Amino acid sequence: MARKKIIYTHELPYHVMARSNNKDWFYLPTAHCWRIFSKYLRLTQEKYGITIYLFVLMDNHYHMICRCSEKHTLGEAMNYLQKSVSKEINKETGRINHVFGGPYKPSIIRFPEHFVKIYKYVARNPVTAGITKNVQNYPFSTLNNTDIEVSKPDDWFSEFPPDTKLWLNSEINLDEYLRIQSSLKKTEFKMRDRKTRSLM
Numbered sequence: 001m002a003r004k005k006i007i008y009t010h011e012l013p014y015h016v017m018a019r020s021n022n023k024d025w026f027y028l029p030t031a032h033c034w035r036i037f038s039k040y041l042r043l044t045q046e047k048y049g050i051t052i053y054l055f056v057l058m059d060n061h062y063h064m065i066c067r068c069s070e071k072h073t074l075g076e077a078m079n080y081l082q083k084s085v086s087k088e089i090n091k092e093t094g095r096i097n098h099v100f101g102g103p104y105k106p107s108i109i110r111f112p113e114h115f116v117k118i119y120k121y122v123a124r125n126p127v128t129a130g131i132t133k134n135v136q137n138y139p140f141s142t143l144n145n146t147d148i149e150v151s152k153p154d155d156w157f158s159e160f161p162p163d164t165k166l167w168l169n170s171e172i173n174l175d176e177y178l179r180i181q182s183s184l185k186k187t188e189f190k191m192r193d194r195k196t197r198s199l200m
Helices: 030-048 074-093 112-123 164-168 174-183
Strands: 014-019 051-057 061-067 105-108
Touching: 014 074, 030 051, 030 074, 051 112, 061 112, 112 164, 112 174
Parallel strands: none
Antiparallel strands: 014 061, 014 105, 051 061
């Protein structure tokens, strides 16, 4: 199946996700991978003017919320980032295989009310995966690590509640979680209705 055409804009943010090859863990420990991603995310910011709102690295994938500059597209920035990260990981492990299982998957975000849902979904990824009990304890996230420069809150944060820490640590309703997860698979984020499900 042909890849759906990406919408390129500097006016709206994106959610971007990419997974490792065969869904295996990255070839290096996550702490080591974090240093590599941090290095090339900083260089991507310098070279392509990308704005990062949130980046979370997991054992076999990453999530990022970002916005592009007027001079460079998401494609240019992501092509540099993923090629650079892949080359570095392969160099350090002596491998020649693909590091990522395919192209990055972007979903454009049009509204602050969607931005806030996606932000919480991404921030809570380590909690949902059972790696940590709260978002503040996960080290491989720009919420807790200053290796990667992130944007200061702007108009996209307008729907955030006053107590962000408490809100991020509150569980997402399963129905909403599934709708967010499904919507992020589209090139443009649109919440869709689903039947309510409960955890068994």
